[in-house]
Amino acid sequence: MNVVELDHVTLRVGNRSILSNVTFNIEAGEFIGVLGPNGAGKTTLMRAILGLLSPEGGSMKVFGQTPHRGNAAIGYLPQLRTVLPDLRVRGRDFIASSLNGERWGLPSVSQHDRIMIEKTLDAVGARDLAARPLSDMSGGERQRLLLAQALIGAPKLLLLDEPLISLDARHQEVAIDVVRKVCRERKITVLFSAHELNQLLGTLDRVLYLGNGRAVLGNVDEVVTAPVLSKLYGTDIQVLRADGHIFVMSRGRDVERADHLHDHHDHSHGHHH
Amino acid sequence: MFDYEFMANAFAAAGIVAVVSGLVGYFLVMRGQTFAGHALSHIGFAGATGAGLIGLAPLWGLLAFTLAAGIVMGALSERISNRDIAIGVVLALALGFGLLFLHYYTSFATQATALLFGNVLAVDHSMIATLAVLGVITLAALAGIMRPLIFASLQPELAEAKGVPLRLVSTAFLAIVALAVSACAQIVGVLLVFTLMVGPPAAAQRITTGLWSGLLVSAALALAEAWLGLTMAFYTDWPVSFCIALLSALVYFATFPVRTRSLQTAG
Numbered sequence: 001m002n003v004v005e006l007d008h009v010t011l012r013v014g015n016r017s018i019l020s021n022v023t024f025n026i027e028a029g030e031f032i033g034v035l036g037p038n039g040a041g042k043t044t045l046m047r048a049i050l051g052l053l054s055p056e057g058g059s060m061k062v063f064g065q066t067p068h069r070g071n072a073a074i075g076y077l078p079q080l081r082t083v084l085p086d087l088r089v090r091g092r093d094f095i096a097s098s099l100n101g102e103r104w105g106l107p108s109v110s111q112h113d114r115i116m117i118e119k120t121l122d123a124v125g126a127r128d129l130a131a132r133p134l135s136d137m138s139g140g141e142r143q144r145l146l147l148a149q150a151l152i153g154a155p156k157l158l159l160l161d162e163p164l165i166s167l168d169a170r171h172q173e174v175a176i177d178v179v180r181k182v183c184r185e186r187k188i189t190v191l192f193s194a195h196e197l198n199q200l201l202g203t204l205d206r207v208l209y210l211g212n213g214r215a216v217l218g219n220v221d222e223v224v225t226a227p228v229l230s231k232l233y234g235t236d237i238q239v240l241r242a243d244g245h246i247f248v249m250s251r252g253r254d255v256e257r258a259d260h261l262h263d264h265h266d267h268s269h270g271h272h273h
Numbered sequence: 274m275f276d277y278e279f280m281a282n283a284f285a286a287a288g289i290v291a292v293v294s295g296l297v298g299y300f301l302v303m304r305g306q307t308f309a310g311h312a313l314s315h316i317g318f319a320g321a322t323g324a325g326l327i328g329l330a331p332l333w334g335l336l337a338f339t340l341a342a343g344i345v346m347g348a349l350s351e352r353i354s355n356r357d358i359a360i361g362v363v364l365a366l367a368l369g370f371g372l373l374f375l376h377y378y379t380s381f382a383t384q385a386t387a388l389l390f391g392n393v394l395a396v397d398h399s400m401i402a403t404l405a406v407l408g409v410i411t412l413a414a415l416a417g418i419m420r421p422l423i424f425a426s427l428q429p430e431l432a433e434a435k436g437v438p439l440r441l442v443s444t445a446f447l448a449i450v451a452l453a454v455s456a457c458a459q460i461v462g463v464l465l466v467f468t469l470m471v472g473p474p475a476a477a478q479r480i481t482t483g484l485w486s487g488l489l490v491s492a493a494l495a496l497a498e499a500w501l502g503l504t505m506a507f508y509t510d511w512p513v514s515f516c517i518a519l520l521s522a523l524v525y526f527a528t529f530p531v532r533t534r535s536l537q538t539a540g
Contacts, residue, residue: 089427
């Protein structure tokens with residue numbers, strides 16, 4: 001069964017065309033690495049899957065239905081941008097706020113919710129975060145908390161938007177391991193966007209490369225090649241393989257690493273406030 | 274001191290307003306919108322003086338202007354990227370208008386000080402009843418939107434994806450803040466609404482990290498500061514608003530060591 005289907009889909013944000021005439025299917029249980037240069041539409045694609053953005057053209061299906069907001073089958077980890085640095089809120093309360101957070105009235109946390117939160121925090125190895133305020137957590141701890149939150153409510157599809165940003169190398173490894181373990185166990189389909197392909201090589205089933213309005217989904221060996229990537233980046237790209245690593249180079253510069261350095265410029269796009 | 278009716282009235286009015294301010298202010302601080310609250314009170318000043326100009330009680334002008342401004346700010350907030358600057362410009366303009374209205378209604382000028390710095394000792398029974406009704410409406414509305422408000426404040430992107438109408442929630446919240454500011458201005462004046470709406474909740478968030486405990490501490494601190502301020506004013510003959518402002522600042526800065534210690538244990 002296909003979890004996500006795009007059939008000749010065009011996505012626009014304002015006047016800017018982000019993806020045009022894109023077709024691909026993602027199957028149940030797949031771990032998809034979503035890659036591509038800055039502004040290629042990684043966030044926009046996830047927002048469309050969440051039903052926050054309607055396609056301009058073509059048809060899009062999530063679990064066989066037109067995407068709609070509030071789909072409980074989707075867990076979402078947004079790019080961490082607007083968490084206030086000074087937020088003196090406990091990890092437990094932070095997660096609890098998202099449980100039925102769309103309902104009106106006073107907040108309440110049932111015993112059942114409490115147990116569910118504890119269990120999910122356990123699953124990502126973050127039980128100790130429940131009682132600590134967000135303002136005291138490191139970037140890695142916050143990211144783990146958000147990951148736990150995305151997993152709550154037994155989602156069938158997980159959209160992780162740049163979950164590795166602001167983590168150091170060791171925490172990046174840990175985060176990938178946790179996602180892989182939990183999602184394999186629970187047979188969750190994952191879209192995992194990232195800047196760097198190499199860390200995901202051992203984990204991903206297929207790679208979805210976005211760029212230049214296009215999208216290519218396939219095995220790493222089919223997609224991460226000089227001809228395909230040259231089209232997506234709109235410039236001459238060389239792909240070097242060495243020692244189990246893949247380097248995507250443009251005129252002798254490592255494209256992914258250059259992207260990463262310019263990280264903070266990335267997020268103006270696809271982020272609507 | 275309760276033998277004096279004006280003191281009993283002042284305690285009742287300040288009590289109602291302090292609890293409402295402490296609770297509404299908690300979310301104002303959580304959302305990082307304290308400046309918006311400040312601006313609303315200044316806009317209210319123009320409303321209050323404008324009401325005087327056309328022969329209405331200042332409270333109604335205050336309510337009308339802050340409510341309208343709160344709703345407009347809520348509706349626009351996501352489109353204005355430089356929110357603080359836009360709010361600041363409108364704030365200054367509102368104070369300017371307040372001055373203009375005063376200029377054309379000179380006999381009203383004696384009330385200007387009361388509007389700016391509060392006049393809780395002049396509160397009568399009908400004002401207490403009005404404040405009580407205002408307080409009940411404000412808290413009922415806050416209770417109605419509290420759950421999505423917290424979600425939208427903590428994680429706007431996720432809340433949007435889960436179907437929370439962000440703009441509606443933020444507009445409703447600013448309307449609630451407008452009501453609270455109008456009530457608060459009756460006690461400490463438009464220039465000092467921070468003392469009850471920001472000081473106590475900010476201190477509460479340093480003292481405790483739980484939601485309900487935070488709300489409780491915030492309301493309790495606001496109440497204690499308001500009543501102690503009144504008592505202090507009664508015995509020293511200093512202005513009430515000064516006493517409350519002083520206590521508010523003292524309590525806020527007294528919570529700083531708490532914060533530092535928790536940071537160290539987090540290491």
